[in-house]
Amino acid sequence: MYDAILCPTDGSAGSDAAVEQACDLAELTGARIHALFVVDEGIAGADEWDLVVDREEERGERALDAVAEAAADRGIEVERHLRRGRPHEEILDAATDYGVDLIVMGTHGRTGLGRFVTAGSVAERVVRHSKLPVLTAHIGD
Structure with a gap:
């Protein structure tokens, strides 16, 4: 059914719910999970770019560790x-680049700069815009 699942994450509760769903499906189907964190290039001005990117990459590594x-x-x-x-472009590109069969992502993420979902x-x-199935996992407010 599924050989590879893309699971974009930002480390939020919404992403945690998606990670659980991705793991459930991977366990059932024997699929590999591609965990993805996208540093949003639109989150910082030129003056603070390096500082913000470093901070976001560190946050991304923690989110990927959790997955x-x-x-x-x-x-x-x-x-x-x-x-x-x-983020949305990178997720769609990653789905193609990594040859996944399904995207599993959260629908409520508002962490950090409130940039995700x-x-x-x-x-x-x-x-x-996805040509693949997308499973969304929602976490309530």
Whole structure:
């Protein structure tokens, strides 16, 4: 059914719910998980770019660690990816680049700079433009 699942994360509760769903599906199907964190290139001005990117990459590594730990507990193989760009575009490009069969992502992430998944959101854009199935995992307010 699924050989590879893309699980974009920002380390939020919404992402945690998606990680659980991705792990459940990977465990059932024997799929590998591609964990993805995208550093949004639109979050900082030129004056603060390096500082913000460094901070976001550190946050990304922690978020990817959490996915790897959740999957390891279940014996699921994880490949970690940290990319820079516009989140919805990078998610869609990553799905193609990594040859995944499914995207599993959270629908409520508002962490850090509030950049991930709000109305007119990353998840909405991915769902609208993806040629692959997208499973969204929602966490309530």
